[in-house]
Amino acid sequence: MKLSEGVEAAIHSAAMLARLEGGATMPGSALAEAFGLSPSYLLKHLQALTAARILESVPGPAGGYRLARPAETISLLDIVLAVEGPRPAFRCGEIRQRGPVKLDASAYARPCNINAAMLRAEKAYRAALAAERLSDIVTEYETQGDPRAVAASCAFVTQRARPQKSTATRSNT
Amino acid sequence: MKLSEGVEAAIHSAAMLARLEGGATMPGSALAEAFGLSPSYLLKHLQALTAARILESVPGPAGGYRLARPAETISLLDIVLAVEGPRPAFRCGEIRQRGPVKLDASAYARPCNINAAMLRAEKAYRAALAAERLSDIVTEYETQGDPRAVAASCAFVTQRARPQKSTATRSNT
DNA sequence: GTAGTGTTACTCGGATAAATATTGTCCGAGTGACATCGG
C-alpha cells in the first residue's frame, strides 16, 4: 500500500492555486520552484488534474494553471483519484476460481467475501478523503498555520500570479 | 494508490488456514495449488505473515503453516500491514520546506495540514480494516457463500491438511 | 518382535533474476504578448 509520490505535489499545488483570486493563473514552473520539484515532472501531474477537470490550463505567455471549480467543491478524493487513477486499490483477481476444483459459474455468482470486505474498508477511506475539502485545507492553513509561513507563501503567490487579463500594476517602464 | 497483488493471496491463504482445526497445518504448496499461484512466490508472503506472528510454520515432512492466534484476534489490517509494510501510504516529504523561501525551523513546527488530512483519512481506512476480523470473514463465507463452493473448499482443506501429530485414520494395511 | 540408526523426501527460508510501474527528463506544438513597421 504505497501512495504515489506525486499525490503530495498535486495536493500542495492545488492548495496553492486555491489561494489565487479573480481567475488569476500560475505557471507550473512557479509551482515546481515553490516546492523544489523538477518542473517537467510536476507538469505530468498537473496535466492529470487538468484532464480530471480539477484544474484549467491557459496556454501562451502569462498563462498557467488555475482551479476549474470553486475550492469548496474539490475534495482530496478528487485529487487522489485524478493522480492515482480511479481503480480501487484492492483489485480482486478472483483467485478463488483458479484452483484445481472446477465448479459451475453459478457457484461464483456471489461476490468474493474478501473483496467485499476490502472494498468496504476502501469505501470508508474514500468517504474520509471526500470529507476533506480543499477549501477547508486552505482555511485551516491560513488560520492555524504559522504566520510567517503563511505570509511567505502568500507573498510568493502574489509575486508569481498572472492576472487574468493583464491588469498589471505597471509602476514603471 | 495500488495495493500489492500478494495481499489478496495472503488473505485468502489466511482464511483457508483459519478453517483448520486442532492445530493442523497445511503446506504452502497446497495453498498455492488451491489458488493457482506459483508456490515460490506465495511462500514469500507466507513468510511475511509468519514474521508478523500471524502464522506459524512447522518444518519437516507433514509440516506447513497454521494460524498463530485465534482467528477472532486477526484483522485484515494485521494482514495488510504484514504484507505491505507498516508505513502509511501517504508519506509527507515536507515539500513545503523545499521552496526557495528559507524560514526558521520553528515556522514548520506545526505538522503539515495536508499530511494531517491524509493521515486522518488513512486512519479511517485502517480502522475499517481493523474492524474486519478474519473470523467474521470465514463465518460469513461459510454461512452466505455458495454451498457448492464451501463444500469444495472444505473438501480440499480436509484432503490437504496435515494433523498435528500423525493421528491418521490408517484404515487399511 | 522391538529398538536403534541411517537414509530419504518433504518442508520452510533466504538470496537471486525478470517484469512492471513509477519517477524523471526531454523535445515539440500552440498561443498571446511585444517590438517593429507602415499609415
Add this chain to the structure above:
DNA sequence: CCGATGTCACTCGGACAATATTTATCCGAGTAACACTAC
C-alpha cells in the same frame, strides 16, 4: 500619433529513458517420517 503585422518568448502537451518497486524463480538448510538392520 495610431494601427496592423511579424517575430518571439513563454506556456502547456505528449513522447522518451532511468530508477525503484513489485513479481517471479531458484537453490540451500533443516527436520521429522520412513525403511532398514541388528539384537
